Every structure is written in C-alpha cells, then in structure tokens.
Amino acid sequence: MKEFLWGGATASYQCEGGWNEGGRAESMWDKYLHEENLENGDVASDHYHRFKEDIKMMKEGGHTSYRFSLAWPRIIKNLEGEINQEGIDFYNEMIDTCLENGITPFVTIYHWDLPQYLEELGGWLNRRTCEAYMHYAKVCFDAFGDRVVHWSTFNEPRYCIFSGYLIGNYPPGHRDLQETLTGSYYLMLASAMAVKVFREGGYKGQIGIVHSFAPVYGVDGTVQTRIAMRFADNFLNNWILDTAAMGEIPGDMLGELSKTCDLSMMLPEDLEIIKHNTVDFLGLNYYARAVVKPYETGETTLIVNNSGSKAKGTSQTIIKGWFEQVRPESSRYTEWDTEIFPEGLYEGIRQVWKKYHLPVYITENGIGLYEDVTVDQVDDEERIQFMNMHINAILNAKEEGCDVRGYFAWSPFDLYSWKNGTEKRYGLVAVDYEDNLKRKPKKSYYWFKNVIETKGEAIKRETYGEV
Ligand code: BGP
Helix, strand or coil, rough: CCCCEEEEEEEEEEEEECCCCCCCEEEEHHHHHHHHHHCCCCCCHHHHHHHHHHHHHHHHCCCEEEECCCHHHEEEEECCEECCCHHHHHHHHHHHHHCCCCCCEECCCCCCEEEEEHHHHCHHHHHHHHHHHHHHHHHHHHHCCCCCCEEEEEEEEEHHHHHHHHHHHCCCCCCCCHHHHHHHHHHHHHHHHHHHHHHHCCCCCEEEEEEECCCCCCCCCCCHHHHHHHHHHHHHHHHHHHHHHHHHCCCHHHHHHHCCCCCCCCHHHHHHHHCCCHHHHHEEEEEEEEEEEEECCCCCEECCCCCCCCCHHCCEEECCCCCCEEECCEEEEEECCCCCCCHHHHHHHHHHHHHHCCCCCECCCCCCEECCCCCCCCCHHHHHHHHHHHHHHHHHHHHCCCCEEEEEEEECCCCCCCCHCCEEEECCCCEECCCEEEEEEHHHHHHHHHHHHCCCCCCCCCCCCCC
C-alpha cells in the first residue's frame, strides 16, 4: 500500500513572521494590513526563527509530513527576478530539518503572499505576473527539487481571488466581476505554466494544486435546484478542478460569463498550455460544504463573518441569476459560523475521485476555536471530535476505493488567521502570543500522535446512511 502522509499544514505569511528580515521583500499582505492598521503577520508564530523547534514537535507528535509554503518575497527580490540567496538558504534549512526528522516536505509554491512590487503593476490582473510566477517556480524547482518531491502550484486560487477581487475583504480589496474573472484566469494559467516548466525540466516527484473544496448540495431535487447546483459547482469548484485536472475551463460557465464579461485575455495559445499541463494530484482543503437553492431576487451579495460571533450575522453568498447559498438551521456551526459537516468530506472525495481519478490529499482540515492558552494544557476536546469525524470520513472514502494519500491538520501550531487575527486558534500546539510565543502541546496533539501511530486504528468509526 502507498504510504499515507500524516501531518500539519501552514502558510508562510501566517506563521513565519520575520517580515523584514533575511532580505525579504514586502508582500501585498504586509502593505495592506499595515495601511489598514489591522492585526498582521509581522511576528506571527515566529516560525522564521523557531522552525527547528516546531519541526521537532511535529516529529515527536508522530507526523510524517509537513505541508508549508514558500514565501515568494523571500526568494525573488525584485521585478528583475533576482534571487535572494538568504531566502533560498532559509528554505534549504527548513527542508533539511524536515528530512533529518523523518518528515516529508509537502511544498506549496504560492499561498497568497504576492510580492508588492508585482501588486503595484496590477498583480493577478497583469499577465506579467504569470511570467514572474513561472520564473519563481523554476527557481524553487532548481533549488529544492533534489529533496522535494511533492509540489503544489497554488493554495486555494478560488478563495484568494474571490476574497481579493469579488468580496473585497482581502488585498487588494476590490469588488469587480471582470477583475475576478481576469485574476482567476491568469492564476490558473500561471499554474499550468509552472506544471509545464516542471515537466520540461524533468524534475522528480509530483505536482498538484490545492483547492478550497466546497461540495455542493441542493435544498431539494427539483430541476431548478439542479441548475442552481451546477452554477454553484462551477463557481465554487469546477473552474479550479476541471481546469487543473482536465485542462478545460467549464464551457457553460464561460458561456454565462461572456454575456457580461470580456474574455479576450483568453488567448488560444494559453488554452493549449492549460490543456496539456494538467496536475498529478488534487489537494483538497475541506472546512464545509455549500447547500444551495435557486436564485430568487436581489443583487449579488457576498458576506464573510470574520467576527467570531454568530450573533454578528451570518456569512452570505448570493450570485445574481445563478444561485443562493442557504444555512441549514438544524446543522452544527463553529463560532465563526462555519458548518460542521464531515459527511460532506466523504461525499466530496467520492465525487472528485469519480470525476478526475487522480490521487487526493486532504491538504487542510481543522476547526478555529477561542482558547485560553495560559493553562498547562489546552483541553481541546472539540477539536479532537472534529478531527475524528473528518478522518473517519476519509477512511470511509478510502475503504470504498478512493485514492486518498494524506491528511494535513490545519494547523500543527497556532498561527495568524488572516482577517480573524490570532484569536481564532487552529493549532495542535498552543502558541502563547502574550508570553514569549511559548509552545505548549494541546490535548489534540497527543490524540493525533496516537492516531498516526496506530495508522488510523484509534479513530472512532462511524459509517453513514444516505448522505
Ligand atoms: C484556508 C487557507 C488557510 C487558512 C484556513 C483557515 O482557506 O488556506 O490559509 O487560513 O483556510 O481559514 P481562516 O484562517 O480564515 O479561519
């Protein structure tokens, strides 16, 4: 049997800190959060200085893999594409530390920290960023490809582009459908361009993409609901997964978009690159499903609850003419109003496996909680239950023949959660931001260690009826 990878996942901006050290250039997130005067990742979990301690804890916690991202602004200094050797040295040390500890590095090339020098030229709205990304990816393959054999081009294209260009709650903070389409397109083109470089360079290993996966459910079985489900699936999943895995942007989605948007940036030669450079595996980040009904009335509305309080209103997604997301009242929710629905992971893996027949990694899964980390050991029984239910769902899908090859908890230690700041904690290890960033394993850390050491036998099993 192929080895199943067990570990945790992080992102450079969310954990490293050291934002102006080691020759790192400014990222779009530094600029945006500094300007808006919001909680930022200047220090974050200080992983930049403490990664050895963190990786040692992963090893002691039984982890066999570590999913982390490389910071583009640490590696490429400027528009001319000059390499920052200090950045390369830093990640060489990180990779070597993983390997010395028996941990397989699972590397994401881009997890949202675009260099500000590119953002100033339009960021993902400028084709030049695709070329710059291709150069950056090649630098990474050349520098680390002798030891890294699991690569992901992008983390969550849909989430970062929609948040930055449609919802407007992430940098650059715009709300524009045309920009959303252009940014999405260039980002997916850049992904295919990196796959091309990877293949042509004959680097060893596999290259995939990581998607913010939201399996779509309908409120009922009517034809109208089925149409709404197709719109939602295109919007939430297909334009990433079909494009990356099959080399095709969904035609019906483009047909709809062409009624109001300009698609002229989609050049025939680009579509050839997309078609011929599909990925080797799919990384799925699973937090929740999407339940939808047919669109009724009103304008496109996209609201995200970053408040950490259910009372402050719920998240809302209405796409005019396409679909509306509904909030099943009888379901369970986190404090940030994310539905807890492990069956969706089971069903989603089955759908993805059936449609694409590519190996799947669950590259993120976890629950954000308020926690008092001043105690000796955080008793995060809620996280244990959450992880148990989701790993159970994965095991159920695996037993039905789906090729799932790994599970990464978001996250191995507490880190900065974008617009939610640091109070939304996901870690298996607590980081006390008030007391010298001290690390303290939570109860879930020991529970997960046992799960890994028993190869999943410690999971309390449950099968589902009709889901
Ligand atoms: C995913 C991202 C991560 C991470 C996680 C939790 O979308 O890939 O970067 O942050 O979600 O989300 P949040 O921190 O907003 O709660």
